[in-house]
Amino acid sequence: MKNCENGNQTKRVIAVCGKGGVGKTAFTAMMTQALMTNEKAGKLIVIDADPAIGLPNTLGIKAERTMGQVRETIIDTAKHGDADDKTKLANLLDYLVLDTLVETDQLAFLAMGRSETQGCYCSVNTLLRCSIELLMQTFDTILIDGEAGLEQINRQVVSEVDDLIILTDTSSRGRETVAHIRKMVTEDGVINCRKLWVVINRVPDGFDETVLIQSIQEMNVPVLGIISLDENIVSYDAVGKPLTELPSDSQAVLGVKAISEKLLNQD
Ligand SMILES: Nc1ncnc2c1ncn2[C@@H]1O[C@H](COP(=O)(O)OP(=O)(O)O)[C@@H](O)[C@H]1O
Numbered sequence: 221m222k223n224c225e226n227g228n229q230t231k232r233v234i235a236v237c238g239k240g241g242v243g244k245t246a247f248t249a250m251m252t253q254a255l256m257t258n259e260k261a262g263k264l265i266v267i268d269a270d271p272a273i274g275l276p277n278t279l280g281i282k283a284e285r286t287m288g289q290v291r292e293t294i295i296d297t298a299k300h301g302d303a304d305d306k307t308k309l310a311n312l313l314d315y316l317v318l319d320t321l322v323e324t325d326q327l328a329f330l331a332m333g334r335s336e337t338q339g340c341y342c343s344v345n346t347l348l349r350c351s352i353e354l355l356m357q358t359f360d361t362i363l364i365d366g367e368a369g370l371e372q373i374n375r376q377v378v379s380e381v382d383d384l385i386i387l388t389d390t391s392s393r394g395r396e397t398v399a400h401i402r403k404m405v406t407e408d409g410v411i412n413c414r415k416l417w418v419v420i421n422r423v424p425d426g427f428d429e430t431v432l433i434q435s436i437q438e439m440n441v442p443v444l445g446i447i448s449l450d451e452n453i454v455s456y457d458a459v460g461k462p463l464t465e466l467p468s469d470s471q472a473v474l475g476v477k478a479i480s481e482k483l484l485n486q487d
């Protein structure tokens with residue numbers, strides 16, 4: 221995040237968005253692997269902001285608890301608890317958030333999950349977002365797997381992002397989503413971001429991407445990189461093998477590595 225310095229390590233919040241099925245979760249998993257092996261990334265936390273929680277499997281980790289459950293506990297206590305219960309919960313809040321965190325030697329992981337209770341609980345969201353933002357302060361790189369609607373990230377995770385990556389494929393619908401997300405960010409101010417990028421994913425062999433790149437650049441959004449359609453991803457996903465274990469010379473892995481280096485090498 222801007223202004224947040226930790227030694228010579230600059231804090232960086234990277235969020236991935238784009239239409240459903242475009243490859244956000246696969247990209248985030250490969251990006252996680254690339255960041256874990258790049259010392260410039262420093263201490264890494266990955267946040268699954270998709271209520272469907274698909275990321276843990278692709279990262280090869282188990283997430284038993286979600287922030288959605290913490291949210292449920294708060295709402296339930298607010299509705300049914302007495303003053304004593306509420307005080308206890310307020311004191312326990314940071315612990316509950318920490319308890320949701322999964323930590324390995326190389327990364328920390330937080331799943332937002334979904335909350336069953338419907339309705340507008342803005343104050344609960346704000347309370348939890350503050351806890352998450354506080355937690356983020358202890359990390360150098362924050363990587364968020366989002367969804368097409370950016371509201372979820374803004375409402376529940378973080379209000380300011382450094383690099384917002386719109387993932388698209390080679391379809392015209394993907395391009396329309398890029399235009400839509402760009403408008404949400406630049407005109408509607410759905411989320412504050414320092415830099416907006418496009419990454420083109422799942423590009424088949426022999427596909428001429430010149431026209432596509434040109435049409436994206438005409439929207440004034442730079443193309444950060446291109447990722448090939450990679451049969452290894454298809455076969456790993458078919459059997460539920462973590463994408464963090466893809467061979468380092470796999471086409472898509474090489475594409476994502478170049479993207480991660482470009483991101484980490486910028487100011
Ligand atoms: N570069 C790629 N090459 C081949 N298949 C891919 C690639 N990226 C994603 N996929 C496949 O596309 C499908 C959707 O990917 P996923 O990451 O779940 O999308 P999203 O998170 O955007 O909904 C998955 O079956 C995944 O295996």
Ligand SMILES: [Mg+2]
Nearest residue numbers: 244245270274
């Ligand atoms: Mg996903």
